[in-house]
Amino acid sequence: MNTHSVSRRRILTLAAAGLAFPLGGLPLAATPRPIAMCPIPSTGEAIPVLGKGTWITFNVGSSSRLRDERVKVLQAFFDHGGRMVGFSPMCGSAEDVMGYCLKRVRDPSQLFSATKIWTSSDAEGVVQMQASERLWGESQFDLQQVHNLLNWEFHLARLKEWKVSGRIRYLGITTTHGRRHSDFADVMQAEPLDFVQLTYNILDREMEDRLLPLAADRGQAVIVNRPFKRGGLFQSFGHHPLPEWAREFGARNWAQFFLKFVLSHPAVTCAIPATSQVGHMEENMAAARGPMPDAAMRRRMIDYVERL
Amino acid sequence: MIPYSAEPFLEVLTVYNQTVWPGQLTALFLSAFLLGLLLFPRKGSNRVISGFLALGWLWTGFIFMDLHLIQLNWAARYFGIVFGIQGLLLIWSGLIKDRLRFHGDKSAASWAGLFLVVFALIIYPLGALLAHGLASVQLAGLAPTPLTILTMGVLLLCRDRTPVHLLVIPVVWSSANGATAWNLGLWWDLSLPVAGLATIFFSIARPRRAQESGD
Numbered sequence: 001m002n003t004h005s006v007s008r009r010r011i012l013t014l015a016a017a018g019l020a021f022p023l024g025g026l027p028l029a030a031t032p033r034p035i036a037m038c039p040i041p042s043t044g045e046a047i048p049v050l051g052k053g054t055w056i057t058f059n060v061g062s063s064s065r066l067r068d069e070r071v072k073v074l075q076a077f078f079d080h081g082g083r084m085v086g087f088s089p090m091c092g093s094a095e096d097v098m099g100y101c102l103k104r105v106r107d108p109s110q111l112f113s114a115t116k117i118w119t120s121s122d123a124e125g126v127v128q129m130q131a132s133e134r135l136w137g138e139s140q141f142d143l144q145q146v147h148n149l150l151n152w153e154f155h156l157a158r159l160k161e162w163k164v165s166g167r168i169r170y171l172g173i174t175t176t177h178g179r180r181h182s183d184f185a186d187v188m189q190a191e192p193l194d195f196v197q198l199t200y201n202i203l204d205r206e207m208e209d210r211l212l213p214l215a216a217d218r219g220q221a222v223i224v225n226r227p228f229k230r231g232g233l234f235q236s237f238g239h240h241p242l243p244e245w246a247r248e249f250g251a252r253n254w255a256q257f258f259l260k261f262v263l264s265h266p267a268v269t270c271a272i273p274a275t276s277q278v279g280h281m282e283e284n285m286a287a288a289r290g291p292m293p294d295a296a297m298r299r300r301m302i303d304y305v306e307r308l
Numbered sequence: 309m310i311p312y313s314a315e316p317f318l319e320v321l322t323v324y325n326q327t328v329w330p331g332q333l334t335a336l337f338l339s340a341f342l343l344g345l346l347l348f349p350r351k352g353s354n355r356v357i358s359g360f361l362a363l364g365w366l367w368t369g370f371i372f373m374d375l376h377l378i379q380l381n382w383a384a385r386y387f388g389i390v391f392g393i394q395g396l397l398l399i400w401s402g403l404i405k406d407r408l409r410f411h412g413d414k415s416a417a418s419w420a421g422l423f424l425v426v427f428a429l430i431i432y433p434l435g436a437l438l439a440h441g442l443a444s445v446q447l448a449g450l451a452p453t454p455l456t457i458l459t460m461g462v463l464l465l466c467r468d469r470t471p472v473h474l475l476v477i478p479v480v481w482s483s484a485n486g487a488t489a490w491n492l493g494l495w496w497d498l499s500l501p502v503a504g505l506a507t508i509f510f511s512i513a514r515p516r517r518a519q520e521s522g523d
Binding site: 057060061062066089090091092093276 | 319
């Protein structure tokens with residue numbers, strides 16, 4: 001097994017270690033191994049391979065207590081080198097909570113903001129974008145995506161205008177598990193997308209057949225949602241022992257096992273697992289460090305869980 | 309897909325209860341009054357009961373759903389509209405047309421209805437208190453779960469045929485919210501879909517003779 005899983009699109013940059021840690025972050029004596037970085041194909045900008053989702057976990061309404069707990073989670077995420085945080089208008093109060101957290105963390109400039117437009121209405125798409133800008137306190141989003149291809153023709157055209165004007169830096173489309181894969185592939189073929197976001201995990205691997213290779217061919221960065229199948233992988237396998245050979249690629253728990261499987265696919269740029277707990281965040285971020293499984297090990301991982 | 313977990317939902321209830329306090333005292337008083345009217349009817353009590361229920365649905369729809377739950381779930385705006393419709397239906401049938409008679413009979417449906425009323429007013433909040441603590445307790449008239457159970461119980465007490473047009477929304481809500489309770493692990497709230505199933509059963513199984521005789 002390779003110590004570092006390297007492909008044309010994946011760079012494990014030790015040199016990036018210095019860039020991956022915020023100033024005033026972890027003390028030198030406690031500095032862990034560098035976080036893996038991956039280039040966005042359209043620009044070459046390198047981002048950490050692990051980001052953070054906010055589905056359910058950051059939707060905590062107006063509770064100060066719960067919001068303050070999320071500040072700690074976000075701080076831990078940044079302290080461990082994370083940058084990309086993903087949102088959607090379906091996440092309830094998550095964007096408002098995120099704005100609250102960004103005002104309270106050290107060095108919020110680390111953030112790589114990735115949000116979505118989700119509406120059939122032309123005008124409402126602009127309203128959602130404006131609402132996101134207001135709630136986050138951001139005048140420029142890093143990534144804006146059309147969610148589940150809803151009115152994608154109009155919204156994507158608008159995103160292209162915003163990209164030219166500098167209101168956003170990247171544009172993309174998203175799908176969740178099982179939705180409109182054929183249409184999704186058609187848009188990937190036809191449009192100059194920087195990012196695509198899709199569902200991929202050790203059990204839901206349909207993306208390997210078409211969409212992941214297509215993204216690689218088209219030079220489109222891939223964000224993976226639901227790497228834990230919304231917690232279903234833990235429910236299914238968490239009570240089973242982790243195989244001893246998982247240590248060969250640095251997985252010490254099931255979260256790292258599942259994440260390293262996802263991150264080791266050569267077409268994947270970044271995965272965005274969601275969590276509301278600092279301990280789980282730290283476990284997740286550790287998956288972005290150290291060795292990654294190669295193709296043979298990935299096959300072995302699949303065989304193991306499918307036999308359980 | 310439920311876009312939130314149990315903890316923030318209970319926090320929303322806590323903040324809601326803090327916001328409406330001391331409205332809970334009013335709700336408890338009105339609940340006791342409603343139970344009294346059901347057991348010891350007076351002239352005009354049917355309209356008063358209909359009015360209480362209507363007020364509860366309108367309040368829950370436009371205050372709880374549209375101002376509080378909407379923080380967690382964008383669909384709460386539409387829930388609020390549905391609750392408002394139920395309130396208006398109760399106003400129409402119970403207050404304006406005065407078609408509802410809640411005196412019950414000795415049928416199993418009536419006894420089931422009475423049980424659901426007592427459950428909604430007394431047993432459910434006590435169970436919620438034990439399960440989640442006082443701060444997030446839902447009370448009938450102010451919050452959706454006990455209000456729905458109460459309404460289904462009162463409608464089973466209808467002396468004539470159980471009014472189907474007033475049952476649709478509560479029964480559908482009991483099913484939908486039951487799924488939410490299951491997903492969130494709020495086991496005590498599974499009493500709502502159970503109440504919904506019981507309501508369907510007793511509405512269908514109500515003896516036709518009792519319905520036709522109007523006794």
